[in-house]
Amino acid sequence: MSVQPPNAERQIWIFTHMLRVREFEERVKRTFTEHPGVIRGHTHLADGAEASIVGTLSHFRAGDAALATYRCHGYPLVLGSDPKAMMAEIYGRADGLCKGLGGSMHLTDVKRGFLGTSGIVGAGIPHAAGAAWAAQIRGKGEVVFCFFGDGASKQGAFHETLNIASLWKLPVIFVMENNGYNVVTTTAQEDANAANGEPLAIKAKAYAMPGVTVDGADPLAVHATVGAAVERARAGGGPTLVESKVYRLSAHGNIIAPPGVPLHYPEHEAITVFGKREEYEAALRGDPVPRFRATLVKSGVLSGAKADELAAQVAKEMDTAVSFAVKSPFPKLESALDNVYA
Amino acid sequence: MAQLPFIAAIDAGIHQEMRRDPSVLYFGQNLATTENHPFVAAYGHERVRVTPISETAEIGIAIGAAMAGLRPVVELYMAEFMLVAMDQVLNEAPRFRYMSGGQVKVPLVLKAGFGFAAGWAGQHTGSLTALFMGVPGLKVVVPSTAADAKGLMATAIRDDNPVVFLHHYLLTLEHGEVPDGEHLVPFGKAEIRRAGGDVTIVATGWMVPRSLAAAEKLAAEGIQAEVIDPRTVAPLDLATILKSVAKTGRLVLVDQAPRHATVAGIIAGDVAEHGFSSLKAPIIQVTARDATVPYSEPLEAYVIPDEERIIAAVRAVLKAGR
Numbered sequence: 245m246s247v248q249p250p251n252a253e254r255q256i257w258i259f260t261h262m263l264r265v266r267e268f269e270e271r272v273k274r275t276f277t278e279h280p281g282v283i284r285g286h287t288h289l290a291d292g293a294e295a296s297i298v299g300t301l302s303h304f305r306a307g308d309a310a311l312a313t314y315r316c317h318g319y320p321l322v323l324g325s326d327p328k329a330m331m332a333e334i335y336g337r338a339d340g341l342c343k344g345l346g347g348s349m350h351l352t353d354v355k356r357g358f359l360g361t362s363g364i365v366g367a368g369i370p371h372a373a374g375a376a377w378a379a380q381i382r383g384k385g386e387v388v389f390c391f392f393g394d395g396a397s398k399q400g401a402f403h404e405t406l407n408i409a410s411l412w413k414l415p416v417i418f419v420m421e422n423n424g425y426n427v428v429t430t431t432a433q434e435d436a437n438a439a440n441g442e443p444l445a446i447k448a449k450a451y452a453m454p455g456v457t458v459d460g461a462d463p464l465a466v467h468a469t470v471g472a473a474v475e476r477a478r479a480g481g482g483p484t485l486v487e488s489k490v491y492r493l494s495a496h497g498n499i500i501a502p503p504g505v506p507l508h509y510p511e512h513e514a515i516t517v518f519g520k521r522e523e524y525e526a527a528l529r530g531d532p533v534p535r536f537r538a539t540l541v542k543s544g545v546l547s548g549a550k551a552d553e554l555a556a557q558v559a560k561e562m563d564t565a566v567s568f569a570v571k572s573p574f575p576k577l578e579s580a581l582d583n584v585y586a
Numbered sequence: 587m588a589q590l591p592f593i594a595a596i597d598a599g600i601h602q603e604m605r606r607d608p609s610v611l612y613f614g615q616n617l618a619t620t621e622n623h624p625f626v627a628a629y630g631h632e633r634v635r636v637t638p639i640s641e642t643a644e645i646g647i648a649i650g651a652a653m654a655g656l657r658p659v660v661e662l663y664m665a666e667f668m669l670v671a672m673d674q675v676l677n678e679a680p681r682f683r684y685m686s687g688g689q690v691k692v693p694l695v696l697k698a699g700f701g702f703a704a705g706w707a708g709q710h711t712g713s714l715t716a717l718f719m720g721v722p723g724l725k726v727v728v729p730s731t732a733a734d735a736k737g738l739m740a741t742a743i744r745d746d747n748p749v750v751f752l753h754h755y756l757l758t759l760e761h762g763e764v765p766d767g768e769h770l771v772p773f774g775k776a777e778i779r780r781a782g783g784d785v786t787i788v789a790t791g792w793m794v795p796r797s798l799a800a801a802e803k804l805a806a807e808g809i810q811a812e813v814i815d816p817r818t819v820a821p822l823d824l825a826t827i828l829k830s831v832a833k834t835g836r837l838v839l840v841d842q843a844p845r846h847a848t849v850a851g852i853i854a855g856d857v858a859e860h861g862f863s864s865l866k867a868p869i870i871q872v873t874a875r876d877a878t879v880p881y882s883e884p885l886e887a888y889v890i891p892d893e894e895r896i897i898a899a900v901r902a903v904l905k906a907g908r
Contacts, residue, residue, distance in 0.1 A: 342687035374650020404643035586746035
């Protein structure tokens with residue numbers, strides 16, 4: 245099996261969605277200064293993981309499903325969710341994707357196959373396996389994309405689920421976005437494989453499934469690696485663990501503070517905790533969005549002018565999302581009691 | 587009507603629903619290991635599967651399958667095994683419908699026995715019902731008869747929400763009349779097991795037959811107790827309890843859980859708030875004594891409410907007040 249590389253049109257599609265995720269996240273971050281108090285609680289941004297997210301979901305077909313974590317803004321954008329409704333949800337407004345009941349950590353868009361997001365590390369992994377059992381019963385070659393971070397791979401839910409998924413040959417692709425940090429703890433401080441110089445994908449070996457590591461900053465590499473896992477799953481071959489190495493370009497989340505303290509995004513933990521400014525600056529130099537732009541311009545897929553035009557379109561789209569969301573009303577108070585039970 | 591043991595009645599409820607609805611799944615540890623297993627024989631391995639000892643994954647898989655349109659029933663055997671996967675039970679299954687703004691349904695049943703006060707010592711004998719009942723989004727079912735075991739299981743499977751189905755282990759082999767054919771028992775509708783005008787007793791699970799036995803002994807003294815079995819504690823049929831208290835003015839709550847971990851305490855609070863004017867005497871709660879359930883038989887019996895303690899509570903509530 246070999247995966248066909250994406251054609252020029254598809255490469256532009258990938259680049260456009262990478263831009264959309266980046267621009268959306270930039271606006272979430274900016275909201276803290278431009279509209280203080282509008283975002284409450286804790287948000288987690290996907291900047292730095294765009295290539296991994298879009299490269300993976302470039303294989304998504306109607307009937308497939310995706311499940312993710314609290315760092316969940318990127319996926320629905322790629323699957324077709326309305327950024328206006330997403331931003332309104334993050335602002336807790338009536339027009340929110342989840343009617344203001346879920347917020348940043350729980351974006352869900354079932355119509356587009358984005359089935360659910362758990363805010364508890366690792367807890368969503370078995371949910372993806374359950375959705376994959378449903379896909380297996382339907383028997384139409386549909387698959388489930390299960391996104392989680394490196395930290396989740398130390399949870400029992402991860403190990404229990406990989407065992408069952410392999411045993412039952414469930415059509416699920418476990419995409420571990422390894423960003424090197426579990427909140428403010430480096431992977432080497434909390435992972436025996438990492439501490440011994442092994443890739444985290446090696447954990448798949450314990451469950452008799454393929455485990456592969458890919459450069460998550462290269463969407464074409466991700467497309468190829470995930471593509472093989474998807475083909476295997478669609479054909480009934482069972483799950484694959486893909487370790488996608490990314491660098492999150494923002495801190496784990498905005499600061500945690502009681503009401504009254506203005507929230508903001510601090511610098512990355514590499515700087516604030518470990519004093520490794522050079523590590524962070526190197527990551528910025530490898531930023532997947534300009535890197536893929538350069539690749540496309542160099543290969544002639546996209547002209548610099550066209551790339552700038554796309555960027556301007558996306559910027560406008562995301563500005564509109566902010567201006568829509570900030571004007572959206574709060575939900576009616578009684579709606580807090582809706583949807584407790586089906 | 588057929589005479590069936592409680593445990594067979596539960597199975598009858600699962601069969602009833604699996605026959606009519608191909609989206610119902612049944613899985614768990616140590617079941618479906620051979621082709622002769624009655625559920626495997628009837629519905630095949632696609633829908634009936636054995637799992638490893640992985641409660642978090644079992645319940646989590648049920649949640650994902652439910653969100654994807656199926657109706658899983660997870661065989662957990664013992665309520666304590668849910669403690670291994672408490673995040674999935676309390677903080678995943680009941681949250682997704684709400685957090686998604688009503689986009690998803692999570693129809694699943696967590697089937698577990700509880701309260702096995704038969705020498706199972708400290709870790710397999712708990713009465714954890716109250717732990718589940720206050721969680722918005724979760725329904726909690728506690729059948730006490732074979733007929734209800736079948737009908738409540740069937741209703742639980744058809745319900746579009748996560749349901750914790752708690753069956754008392756000491757009722758497992760109790761026989762009862764069970765309706766043939768389709769049988770459904772509605773949620774949120776208490777059953778008056780015995781009518782009486784002097785005192786209201788509310789009990790669930792194994793405490794229902796204990797309360798009925800106590801009521802029979804009291805009847806010999808001319809005291810008529812009304813015994814109410816809520817059958818589901820979430821939703822809770824408070825109206826039937828308040829109506830009975832309005833009639834009797836006296837309430838005894840019987841619960842197998844320790845003093846501050848009971849359904850009784852929650853009912854007492856609701857009755858005190860909404861039925862205070864009916865009460866002629868303070869509410870009395872008969873609960874387990876505050877200890878881990880001991881192994882040794884006389885000690886186990888000492889900790890868990892028995893007929894004598896229920897009778898003593900009824901006598902006390904009749905003597906107290908006005």
